[in-house]
Amino acid sequence: MDVKVLEGEHVLQTYRRAPVVFTRGEGVYLFDDEGRRYLDLLSGIGVASLGHANPALADALADQARTLVHTSNLYFHPLQGQVAARLASLSGLPRTFFCNSGTEAMEGCLKFARRFWHTAGDSERTGLVALEHGFHGRSIGSLSVTWDEHYRTPFAPLLQNVVWVPAGDAAALRQAASAQTTAIVIEAIQGEGGVRPLGAEFAAAVKDAQARTGALLIADEVQCGLGRTGVAFGYQRLGLEPDLVAVGKALGGGMPVGAVLVSERVAAAISAGDHGTTYGGNLLACRAALVFLDALTSGGLQDHVKAVGAEFEAGLRALAARHAVVREVRGAGLMWGLDLTVDATPFVQAALRRQVLINRTAETVIRLLPPFVISSAEVEQALGQLDAILTEGVQERAA
Numbered sequence: 001m002d003v004k005v006l007e008g009e010h011v012l013q014t015y016r017r018a019p020v021v022f023t024r025g026e027g028v029y030l031f032d033d034e035g036r037r038y039l040d041l042l043s044g045i046g047v048a049s050l051g052h053a054n055p056a057l058a059d060a061l062a063d064q065a066r067t068l069v070h071t072s073n074l075y076f077h078p079l080q081g082q083v084a085a086r087l088a089s090l091s092g093l094p095r096t097f098f099c100n101s102g103t104e105a106m107e108g109c110l111k112f113a114r115r116f117w118h119t120a121g122d123s124e125r126t127g128l129v130a131l132e133h134g135f136h137g138r139s140i141g142s143l144s145v146t147w148d149e150h151y152r153t154p155f156a157p158l159l160q161n162v163v164w165v166p167a168g169d170a171a172a173l174r175q176a177a178s179a180q181t182t183a184i185v186i187e188a189i190q191g192e193g194g195v196r197p198l199g200a201e202f203a204a205a206v207k208d209a210q211a212r213t214g215a216l217l218i219a220d221e222v223q224c225g226l227g228r229t230g231v232a233f234g235y236q237r238l239g240l241e242p243d244l245v246a247v248g249k250a251l252g253g254g255m256p257v258g259a260v261l262v263s264e265r266v267a268a269a270i271s272a273g274d275h276g277t278t279y280g281g282n283l284l285a286c287r288a289a290l291v292f293l294d295a296l297t298s299g300g301l302q303d304h305v306k307a308v309g310a311e312f313e314a315g316l317r318a319l320a321a322r323h324a325v326v327r328e329v330r331g332a333g334l335m336w337g338l339d340l341t342v343d344a345t346p347f348v349q350a351a352l353r354r355q356v357l358i359n360r361t362a363e364t365v366i367r368l369l370p371p372f373v374i375s376s377a378e379v380e381q382a383l384g385q386l387d388a389i390l391t392e393g394v395q396e397r398a399a
């Protein structure tokens with residue numbers, strides 16, 4: 001039966017999919033069911049960090065699948081500690097809780113923050129400060145700190161006592177954070193919200209709020225973390241010191257892996273039995289994470305992202321100078337947004353016709369999250385395609 005018909009009958013219709021069926025991948029390319037090749041500048045929304053069908057990842061997963069896939073968290077296995085140690089040396093946060101997605105990682109952050117204040121005996125601490133345009137997932141907790149009302153309203157009531165602050169408004173943050181604040185929740189570069197980096201002044205206000213109120217800081221690095229922006233974590237660029245960090249996406253290179261990185265003082269407040277998951281940190285997931293973390297650190301992938309990221313940025317800024325429809329170029333490393341003066345939908349459609357995958361976020365923003373392994377030649381190819389897409393999108397709107 002036709003893929004789309006079968007899905008139409010039996011898959012819950014929560015997604016508006018583009019009309020294309022992908023059956024295989026190779027590096028920065030995907031191939032559809034008719035063998036056509038697409039340049040993937042989105043990597044499954046920031047996930048396929050090592051590119052598609054990466055041989056090292058494939059070999060490791062096949063080997064692990066033949067050895068042992070899963071045991072549950074009732075027992076030890078050799079790989080969780082290894083992944084946690086590598087994450088600790090990248091982040092400076094000594095402990096990791098493993099889960100299976102970014103949403104679960106954020107849910108863990110929110111629970112651990114609550115647990116911290118519960119252990120401290122501070123029953124006044126129930127509030128959260130979250131940023132306008134932030135996105136943290138769709139579970140009840142993570143949705144409660146997600147800005148978009150379209151996502152939140154049908155599921156009310158969510159967590160109470162969330163105070164919203166415009167990202168970048170230091171004065172508003174100063175007013176919002178108080179001795180009732182459990183945690184301040186940030187993305188160093190907001191992803192779904194339109195690729196919006198936080199600035200130095202706002203970061204200083206976050207630090208000030210932490211010091212003044214004692215509120216914990218939760219850094220959601222699910223999209224902007226783990227090397228995506230040319231540094232290990234986006235919060236490091238801002239000199240921030242979070243107590244809890246959520247990661248996911250790039251970590252598994254396509255395997256569903258999420259993690260919460262936890263400071264020593266928060267870890268000290270957590271007891272056995274406080275939180276858990278059947279699959280979190282199983283052997284297959286950890287093996288994937290080890291392949292990715294090895295590539296990132298000892299394999300030189302972090303330096304590669306920095307180098308090709310700079311080429312990408314220069315090219316995007318040159319495109320913006322020539323295309324009046326581009327209002328602003330925002331991002332870092334291999335995380336970029338082209339903020340347009342108009343809705344980005346026709347541009348995404350023009351890209352698909354050219355067999356290029358990009359995505360629209362925050363209505364007017366073209367988002368680019370290519371695989372970390374994209375080469376200089378492929379960056380050139382991407383820039384050439386984007387040049388044509390910007391022209392064709394404008395023409396389509398005018399037609």
Ligand SMILES: Cc1ncc(COP(=O)(O)O)c(C=O)c1O
Pocket residue numbers: 045101102103104106135136137138187191192220221222223224248249
């Ligand atoms: C910053 C951020 N946090 C959390 C999430 C949720 O992650 P997941 O979709 O893996 O549950 C996302 C997903 O896009 C994200 O970008």
